[in-house]
Amino acid sequence: MVRFLFALPVLLMPLPLAAGAGLQHRDPALVTLEFGAFCQLASVDSVEAPDTLAQRVDLLPRTPEIRWPGPVVPAKPGISFGVRTETGGLQMYPVTIEVSHPPFIGSGMTHQSYVTTLGGEDASINAYSFDLNEEMVPGIWTIRALFDGAILYEVTFDVVSPDTVPTIGQDCGKDFLS
Known part of the structure; x- marks a missing residue:
């Protein structure tokens, strides 16, 4: 099941960058911004998101830390990747999150989006x-x-074959509950 995640309750580590991968734009309203991969968390709820393949966005029990900072992400089960931000208390709504990606096998889908709140304490x-x-x-x-x-x-x-970055996510999924 396709799952978008967001949770409401920096530091960028250099990694080898693929052409065009990494931070492209950051608004000054964002006090911190970190991006990369982390082990998938079990969701606690979801909200409707009609412009996504799953038709919903999963809600997480907490805001996870980025465990593997940087733009390189292995395409493997149990991996999540994204952008973690802080706004210094400023709350913004509605924020549209857009995800563009290569065509999915079968559906050909290349774009998904949903509306959320960004920021707060x-x-x-x-x-x-x-x-x-x-x-x-x-x-x-x-x-x-x-x-x-x-x-x-x-x-x-840059989403890559898992054997390209074998250390990212090697221990993910051991304690995951769907």
């Missing part, structure tokens, strides 16, 4: 989790947040 994360083989397509993936017609952030990820 705690960190926010907007992320994508790999659940189905059809969505584990290598290539350039972009996550963009828009508020009031302006780009808050745009981050480009």
